[in-house]
Amino acid sequence: MTQRPTAFVNARLVDPASGWDGPGALLIRDGKIADVAQGGDLGTLSADIDVIDARGAMLAPGLVDIRVKTGEPGAETKETLKSAALAAAAGGVTSIVLQPDTDPVIDEASVVDFILRRTRDIELVHVYPAGAATKGCKGERMAEIGLMREAGCLYVTDADRPIVNSKVMQRVLAYAKSFDTLVAHRPADPWLSAGAVATASEFAGRMGLSSVPPIAEKIMLERDLALVELTGARFLVDQITTACALESLARGKAKGLPVTATTSINHLSFNEIDIGDYRTFLKFDPPVRGEDDRQATIEALASGLIDIVVSAHAPAPAEDKRLPYDEAAPGAVGLQTLLPALLAFHHDGRIPLVDLMRTVTSRPAELLGLAAGRLAKGAPADLVLCDLNAPIVVDLDKLKSKSRNSPFDGRRLFGEVQMTIVDGRVVYRV
Amino acid sequence: MSAAPTGLNEVLSRTFPFPKRHFLSVVDLNPVEVSGLLDLADSFVSLNRQHSKKLDLLKGRTLMNLFFENSTRTQSSFELAGKRLGADVVNMSPRSSSISKGETLIDTAVTLNAMQPDLLVVRHSSSGAASLLSQKVTCSVINAGDGQHEHPTQALLDMLSMRRAFGRIAGLKIAICGDVLHSRVARSNVGLLQMMGADVRLVGPPTLMPTDADRWGVDVYHDMRKGIAGCDVVMMLRLQLERMDGVMAPSQREYFRFYGLDREKLAFASDNVRVMHPGPMNRGVEIDSDVADDLAVSLIQDQVEMGVAARMAVLASLAARLDND
Numbered sequence: 041m042t043q044r045p046t047a048f049v050n051a052r053l054v055d056p057a058s059g060w061d062g063p064g065a066l067l068i069r070d071g072k073i074a075d076v077a078q079g080g081d082l083g084t085l086s087a088d089i090d091v092i093d094a095r096g097a098m099l100a101p102g103l104v105d106i107r108v109k110t111g112e113p114g115a116e117t118k119e120t121l122k123s124a125a126l127a128a129a130a131g132g133v134t135s136i137v138l139q140p141d142t143d144p145v146i147d148e149a150s151v152v153d154f155i156l157r158r159t160r161d162i163e164l165v166h167v168y169p170a171g172a173a174t175k176g177c178k179g180e181r182m183a184e185i186g187l188m189r190e191a192g193c194l195y196v197t198d199a200d201r202p203i204v205n206s207k208v209m210q211r212v213l214a215y216a217k218s219f220d221t222l223v224a225h226r227p228a229d230p231w232l233s234a235g236a237v238a239t240a241s242e243f244a245g246r247m248g249l250s251s252v253p254p255i256a257e258k259i260m261l262e263r264d265l266a267l268v269e270l271t272g273a274r275f276l277v278d279q280i281t282t283a284c285a286l287e288s289l290a291r292g293k294a295k296g297l298p299v300t301a302t303t304s305i306n307h308l309s310f311n312e313i314d315i316g317d318y319r320t321f322l323k324f325d326p327p328v329r330g331e332d333d334r335q336a337t338i339e340a341l342a343s344g345l346i347d348i349v350v351s352a353h354a355p356a357p358a359e360d361k362r363l364p365y366d367e368a369a370p371g372a373v374g375l376q377t378l379l380p381a382l383l384a385f386h387h388d389g390r391i392p393l394v395d396l397m398r399t400v401t402s403r404p405a406e407l408l409g410l411a412a413g414r415l416a417k418g419a420p421a422d423l424v425l426c427d428l429n430a431p432i433v434v435d436l437d438k439l440k441s442k443s444r445n446s447p448f449d450g451r452r453l454f455g456e457v458q459m460t461i462v463d464g465r466v467v468y469r470v
Numbered sequence: 471m472s473a474a475p476t477g478l479n480e481v482l483s484r485t486f487p488f489p490k491r492h493f494l495s496v497v498d499l500n501p502v503e504v505s506g507l508l509d510l511a512d513s514f515v516s517l518n519r520q521h522s523k524k525l526d527l528l529k530g531r532t533l534m535n536l537f538f539e540n541s542t543r544t545q546s547s548f549e550l551a552g553k554r555l556g557a558d559v560v561n562m563s564p565r566s567s568s569i570s571k572g573e574t575l576i577d578t579a580v581t582l583n584a585m586q587p588d589l590l591v592v593r594h595s596s597s598g599a600a601s602l603l604s605q606k607v608t609c610s611v612i613n614a615g616d617g618q619h620e621h622p623t624q625a626l627l628d629m630l631s632m633r634r635a636f637g638r639i640a641g642l643k644i645a646i647c648g649d650v651l652h653s654r655v656a657r658s659n660v661g662l663l664q665m666m667g668a669d670v671r672l673v674g675p676p677t678l679m680p681t682d683a684d685r686w687g688v689d690v691y692h693d694m695r696k697g698i699a700g701c702d703v704v705m706m707l708r709l710q711l712e713r714m715d716g717v718m719a720p721s722q723r724e725y726f727r728f729y730g731l732d733r734e735k736l737a738f739a740s741d742n743v744r745v746m747h748p749g750p751m752n753r754g755v756e757i758d759s760d761v762a763d764d765l766a767v768s769l770i771q772d773q774v775e776m777g778v779a780a781r782m783a784v785l786a787s788l789a790a791r792l793d794n795d
Binding site for chain 1: 596598599601619680681
């Protein structure tokens, strides 16, 4: 089943790893990138090569989304690995990292193994699990971090649940360091956040929504950074969304701590006013912030203080969203809208395209030690071809996820994924 | 049934038709609509004081009370309002019946909607619940309190009581005191009173004040004597007892000392001050019985009476629009 080699010509090659954004061509052979011609062409192409004329569309590494939830195992009515993989493929995402808070929790090697075997059969995009940092994501006792790492989990995290006990967090960090394993943690003070569904503000007050002040994020992050300094562990700030926490992050990075940070496309794209008349599709965890925090987050992305953008894909079926705001499930699907939503910052001139794409390709790939995420000879042929200027209107009915809780419903965006390639195979074509 | 009393027909003939299908939030209203509702309510007050109280404006209409939270006084106020206008009234308490077992709010609403009510009065513990419901049913929805968000008929009846006591709303100095943070009554009152030109201030401890409440266009006071100084109306809010005892306030006695309304504090208000409370009262916690029961200053009993009239005005206005559909 050897595939014919394929050449992309007349493309706008965007390769954040080398910093290249310009015309070029690229050759795929045997699932790998066989040749890259930045600024030129591939020379004479032999007759056995299929040639695809990109007509100026962007050819970039497929996206690496390191914070994705599905419903498998345990809640397959929300989302299966297959439906998530289809959504990813349609969104130009070629690698996804699953959160461990499934049922059962991914807190031992056998569950890691189950996920890897299931996704091998699906043969769409690369799917990697993150393991739980503590057993059952309960924040009490350490999970089998070493064994899960051996089985193939990429990092450890308790997903949405903060590890409240500082002693447990210290041990997780110290232990994970011995396996050179990245620890991700959601910065949220549990007491200030308890019961909150919105960010404290004049708006939340008028709407009568229980709210959490933005400093809840800063308070927990300051603790985490102190423990990182103590233990020297590699640390990932999971979804930073507030100006005050960004100040702490900047100080930690300036000190040289081994810290990386993500934010979610939702917090870059929406503010609390979008809640409007209690739209539960805007209910996220962490809650959607005010405009000042959103602007600070975009600034931090532009300056490189924030390293990575995630979709924070979290499927919730209609029955979990068609509820009063405080009862509705948090989260939004995002695999299919991540790229066009992110491109908005390129189109409005705020962030250069190559820098923007770095946050969803080479940067997360490097962090997790993946060979993907770059357009280089010998790298896996994981690619996305995207017509940057094609207008799209997000239509819930066209989402591939089993749950269609997208806050981007009806949004007009620019950037249509035309083709997604994983290991040289076309997994999506418009 | 008696004919409409003189006055009502006149009021009906000279007010604008109410253009909205639902009654969810004071934010949806404008001053002309509010004045019209108050005029209409005024005429219902006279009707309610007659021997024969019944009209047929809502004849053939079905009013459904859907109270997910118990509230005897609001529910019976709506029930009486509906009955006096000639509607058939059904009371549903989903919590104590089988209708809500495992069902979501929407499912319950859709089920009840299929029984073809014309007016659905909803109380629910979640902010936004009435609005959510209104998007899924074909009848008119009246918000009888949604979480910590709004209680618009309460604000209307409070305003009716004040207008009858002072003859105006514009320019009145009104202090709303106590647990503003959890109070839908406070939110609806702030919005409606500001719309009609009153000067509103909020008084309470910082722990019971919403974030950035000073940006609502009101002055916020933590010292009650300063807060009610010169005020024409002191509106007390109910404080749930479980929120004291060290949670939101250190103790009942400490709360009463600093934020309970007694004669001594009331002396700081205007000489002609009126005291209000949406009920039910915690006597000796947020208000001294001595003040609450003084008919020279207390409007608390009036508020209950005005409640029926104000709700009749809302129901009649919504039903008139249904008739025109």
